[in-house]
Amino acid sequence: HVLPGFRQAAGVGEAAATTPVTRFPWNEPFASSSLNLLKACTKRSATVLLKDMTLVRGLLMQRLMQSVIVGTIFWQTNKDALKIPMLFLLTSLMSMSNMYVVDNTVTRRSIFYKHRDSGFYPTWIYVLAESLAEFPLQVLEVMIVSLICFFFVGFYRSTFVVFLFALLLISLAFTSVFKAIAANVRAASGAQGLAISFAAFSMCFSGYIITHDHIPGYFVWIYWLVPTPWILRVLTVNEFSSPGPDGRYDQLVPQPGSSPKRLGSVYLQSFAIQDEEYWVAAGFIYLAVLILVCQFLYALGLQHRRLDYERPVMVMARKSRGMKRGEAKLDPRMQAMFVSTSASQVTDRALQLLASVSPQPPSVTIALKQLSYTVEVAAP
Incomplete structure (x- = not known):
C-alpha cells in the first residue's frame, strides 16, 4: 500500500534520479x-x-x-x-x-x-x-x-x-x-x-x-x-x-x-x-x-485470496478528505511546493513525507485466564 507513495515521493522534482530516496530498500519488493x-x-x-x-x-x-x-x-x-x-x-x-x-x-x-x-x-x-x-x-x-x-x-x-x-x-x-x-x-x-x-x-x-x-x-x-x-x-x-x-x-x-x-x-x-x-x-x-x-x-x-483476514493498512499520519483507507498519496499542496523548490530541498521534503507514513497497528484483545487475588484482613 505504501510503495506507490514512496515511488511518487522519489519522483517529485527535476533531479529525482539523484535523490537518495531511490536507493532505499522499499524500491525493491524484497530485502x-x-x-x-x-x-x-x-x-x-x-x-x-x-x-x-x-x-x-x-x-x-x-x-x-x-x-x-x-x-x-x-x-x-x-x-x-x-x-x-x-x-x-x-x-x-x-x-x-x-x-x-x-x-x-x-x-x-x-x-x-x-x-x-x-x-x-x-x-x-x-x-x-x-x-x-x-x-x-x-x-x-x-x-x-x-x-x-x-x-x-x-x-x-x-x-x-x-x-x-x-x-x-x-x-x-x-x-x-x-x-x-x-x-x-x-x-x-x-x-x-x-x-x-x-x-x-x-x-x-x-x-x-x-x-x-x-x-x-x-x-x-x-x-x-x-x-x-x-x-x-x-x-x-x-x-x-x-x-x-x-x-x-x-x-x-x-x-x-x-x-x-x-x-x-x-x-x-x-x-x-x-x-x-x-x-x-x-x-x-x-x-x-x-x-x-x-x-x-x-x-x-x-x-x-484473503479468507477471514483483514489486510494491514498503511496510512499517512495526516489524511486529506476523500482519501480511502489504505491509500498513501502526497498532499497536493505539498506536491506543488516540491515542484517549485530545488533538487536538494526535494530530497529533504521527500524524506519528511516518508517519515510521516506509519503503520496502523491492529487492535489487540488480551484475555486473562485463571485470574485470582488475595485480600489481607487486619487482625482485630
Missing part, C-alpha cells in the same frame, strides 16, 4: 535474494513443523499401526489375486491419512497473509520452502509403510523401488490436492468436507469398486481424471508384470478360443486394469503433473 529467502523460509517451516512433535509422533505411529495391520491381514499370502485388494486398501489409507494437511493449512494461512502483505517473502518461496521442509517427514512415513507392507505381504522383491517411489508420489499428490483446497475455501469445515469428498470420489472411480468396463460411458472421463486409478494401475502393473515369486506370474494360462496368457495379465484383466508396462511411466508422469498443478493452485490461492 534479500531469492536464495536467502528460500533458506530462511525453509528453516522457519522446519522449525514450525518440529515444534509440533505431537503431530509428528502421531503421524509416525499412525503409519506404523496401519502398515502392521494391513501387512498382517495379507501376511505372506499365496493367493496372488488378493494383492490387488491389498494395494487398493493401501492406496486408500495413504490418501485419507493426509487429511490433517487441511486443518494445518487453514490455520497457517492467516500467518502467511501477514508475512506476505508485509513483504517478508514472495508466495512461491513460501510454497517451495514448506514443501522442502515437509519432504523428509513424508519420506520417513513412506519408508515405514513400504518396508512393512511390502515384505509382510510378500511382493516380488525386484519391484520394491517402484513400489516405494509410487507410495511417495501418492503422499505428495494428495498433500498437494488438500493444500490447494484449503487455500481456496474459506472455512476449515468446508475445506475438510471438500477434501473428504474428493478422496471418496477418487476411490469410487478407482476401477476397483466399479471396474473400468462397468463405468457408464458418460462418467468414464472421471476414471482418467482422478488420481486413485492411476496409482492403483502403477502398483498392480509393477507387481504383476514381473516374473513373480518362483516365476509364477509368467506361467501361461490357457484361454478358451484364444492364445494362452500370462497369469499376471489374467489377474490384471480380471479387474479391467491395463497390463502394458508403459502404464507405470505414464502413471508417474500423471502424478508429477498433478503435484505441480495443485502446488500452483495452492500458491495462486495464497497470493490472490
